[in-house]
Amino acid sequence: MPDNLTYNSITSLFQDFKTITKMRLALSVVFSSVAGYFLGAETFQISEVILLTIGGYAMVGASNAYNQIIERDLDALMDRTKNRPIPSGRMSVNTAFAVASVLAALGLFLLYTINPITALFGAISIFLYVSIYTPLKTKTPLSVFVGAFPGAIPFMLGWVAATGEFSIEAGTLFMIQFFWQFPHFWALGWWLYNDYKKGGFFMLPTGKRDSSTALQIVLYTVWTILISLIPVLGITGSLRLSYLGASIVLALGLFMLYHAIQLYKFRAEKNAKQLMLASVTYITMMQLVFVLDKIVREWE
Helix, strand or coil, rough: CHHHHHHHHHHHHHHHHHCCCCCHHHHHHHHHHHHHHHHCCCCCCHHHHHHHHHHHHHHHHHEEEEEHHHHHHHHHCCCCCCCCCCCCCCHHHHHHHHHHHHHHHHHHHHHHHHHHHHHHHHHHHHHHHHHHHHHCEEEEEEEEHHHHHHHHHHHHHHHHHHHHHHHHHHHHHHHHHHHHHHHHHHHHHHHHHHHHHCCCCCCCCCCCHHHHHHHHHHHHHHHHHHHHHHHCCCCCCCCCCCHHHHHHHHHHHHHHHHHHHHHHCCCCCHHHHHHHHHHHHHHHHHHHHHEEEEEEEECC
């Protein structure tokens, strides 16, 4: 019996750790960072990839934990968040703060071990997400614009980790992920509009599920696709994309655009959910295409 209790306790603690750090989101961020690293690296350093992976997860996990501390009372009002560790009472605020602080310190240390500028951007990401984006979520729809800055850092962070500098290549990766976040989070805000409303969050640009919001989603999707294709023009330094790679990225973008147009036409929750999932597919597959395209070009 004691062994079973211990097992259940460890399992419960791990589940709460997953939730407080938003493991699925954190892993997707780490994936973006590693993709950026492979794009920027001239030689593969497994030690740097490990440091970037663990350090990146720690930084994102810390941001999410701090966020849940600040929003604990609002989380208790929404169906999708009321069972999180803090509002459910499974984890105290002090414990969550300790977890967040340890993760932040660990993440900064590991990223600094790679190079100081990587740690600097990691620190900026936490500060913007926790201190500016989180408080603005209940104040103005512009919170999505502010949140897009820390959200766009991971893809670029990988390049900086590999090269030790911010350049036009890193800036391009930043812009791709920056503009992608608008259709992604607006689709999420549309889909979960009623639940967000319970918590008093303003996620949509007009505050409503209307034609103006839907049109902006379509326009930002188009802009995301165009930004993603810029490397094929050969004007972004060593960040390049072949015509084949660009064709695949365009096809992925059109798939996302199709769902954006469907949302504009029907304005239904199911269309918003489909667009949100399509946007996740786009950013993941687009980054993978960039990496594979580089590998193929180096083999030729």
